[in-house]
Amino acid sequence: MxxxxxxxxxxxxxxxxxxxxxxxxxxxxxxxxxxxxxxxxxxxxxxxxxxxxxxxxxxxxxxxxxxxxxxxxxxxxxxxxxxxxxxxxxxxxxxxxxxxxxxxxxxxxxxxxxxxxxxxxxxxxxxxxxxxxxxxxxxxxxxxxxxxxxxxxxxxxxxxxxPFHADEGYLNAFKQRIEQHKPETYDHVLFSFHGLPDRHIQRSHTTCSGAMQKDLDSTPVAGCPCEQGPYDKHPSCYKMQCHATARALAQRSGLSSDRWSVGFQSRLDQKWVTPFSDRLIEQYAKAGMKRLLVVSPAFVADCLETVIEIGDEYNELFQEHGGEHVQLVESLNAGxxxxxxxxxxxxxxx
The missing domain is CATH 3.40.50.1400 (Rossmann fold)
Incomplete structure (x- = not known):
């Protein structure tokens, strides 16, 4: 050859x-x-x-x-x-x-x-x-x-x-990681994605830009309407893709709509995509939840944002406000x- x-x-x-x-x-x-x-x-x-x-x-x-x-x-x-x-x-x-x-x-x-x-x-x-x-x-x-x-x-x-956020192989691989932790034994499942500045979402397509505040320097925008679907309307929208991934994984894992949510981590300031994962973690603990399972499908390999930010820092935050344990779902790595x-x-x- x-x-x-x-x-x-x-x-x-x-x-x-x-x-x-x-x-x-x-x-x-x-x-x-x-x-x-x-x-x-x-x-x-x-x-x-x-x-x-x-x-x-x-x-x-x-x-x-x-x-x-x-x-x-x-x-x-x-x-x-x-x-x-x-x-x-x-x-x-x-x-x-x-x-x-x-x-x-x-x-x-x-x-x-x-x-x-x-x-x-x-x-x-x-x-x-x-x-x-x-x-x-x-x-x-x-x-x-x-x-x-x-x-x-x-x-x-x-x-x-x-982008392979909706690929069956990718989704099934993450589903296997989730199932290893028996999600039904946890109070809630959080799908935590890496955050982006609001303006990055606004610039991705006109529907988001029109639905959200036009002043890029104003207070944080309310959110992107694409998160509710349909998930093929604006395929370049990051927030839409994150919600599509989370919903697909939740469905594959048999989670009802009240047992999972989506958050965004690693922000540099307040004008980033919401809701913020760390604030959700605190909110869940104050609401009386004791065991939380966190999945981070934006990362296909474990790294600082998964092992340290979620596995250590979010676990400490959860415990500070009355929770018992945050369990990080291992990433895909080289499985x-x-x-x-x-x-x-x-x-x-x-």
Whole structure:
């Protein structure tokens, strides 16, 4: 088989610091938050905010969290990512070359793509590992990959795996994780997704923009009407995709509508998509709930936002207000059912 007949498959995740040291975490935050699709301010304002305020003050706290997260093998995002590469490679066979890249830090996307093209692949499949589309994750990953590939004299043919929030394989893999914890034994199930600024949702389509406040600098918007469905009306709406995923998982898990809800975590300020997961956690505890199951379907690999933010911080918050235990549902990581689903998505994208 000639090298040119091989297909390169690039699994792309957000990124992780090189180590939990404060300097490495600061460097990661500067690159990550310096992306105009993540913090969409004018260049100078973004640079001053990130380099002068956010990174210096946030790095020590984040480094402490990363130290708790770190394993002897390194960052879980890298460990799970490498395991997933191996699993998908085995399923695709020798006519494919599967690699892992991070949008920020290492393994750096420019280097990964360069090594792949030097091997002579004839086609590249980009696989942003984000089930729900957002400009700040999927959008920036695809934009940067295409920018890099466009610098080569011989630009390969390129395709990509789109949002897979409604994919049966992805949903069934998460359903299996949920069922392992017997959700019927918990008072409530919270589906917690990564938050986004309200303005990102507003800019995604005109229906949301018209239904919500037009002043992007006003008080937080009430919400996106897409959360109630139909879920195929505006396929690019992040909040719609999150609610569609949660509803599909709840139905597959046999949860009645009063036994589950949706929240959004990791906000930087109050003008982000609501409801906020941490406030829901506090609310549930004050209402007398004792056992809470939390699923985070926005992440296909366990990371800081799942293990530390949900598993540790939300559990502590729940207990502070009278609850007993928050149980985090393990992410898909490199499980065989997830590897099967992702392999199929790659083949369909070729």
């Amino acid at each position: 000639e090298a040119k007949s091989r297909t390169g498959v690039v699994l792309i995740n957000v990124g992780t610091p090189d180590s939990p040291a404060v300097g490495d975490v600061r460097r990661y935050l500067r690159e990550f938050l310096g992306d105009g699709r993540v913090i969409d301010l004018p260049w100078l304002g973004r640079k001053l905010l990130v380099n002068g305020i956010i990174a210096p003050f946030r790095a020590p706290k984040s480094a402490k969290a990363y130290r708790k997260l770190w394993t002897p093998q390194g960052s879980p995002l890298i460990v799970h990512g490498n395991a997933l590469v191996e699993a998908v490679q085995q399923r695709l066979g020798s006519s494919f070359k599967v690699v892992l890249a991070m949008r920020y830090q290492k393994p750096a996307l420019p280097k990964v793509l360069d090594e792949l093209l030097r091997e002579g692949v004839g086609h590249v499949v980009l696989v942003p590992l984000f089930p729900q589309y957002s400009s700040a994750a999927t959008g920036t990953a695809l934009q940067e990959a295409m920018r890099i590939l466009g610098t080569y004299t011989d630009v390969p043919s390129v395709s990509s795996v789109g 065989p059912d997830w590897a099967d689903a992702l392999t199929r998505l790659v083949r369909e994208a070729c």
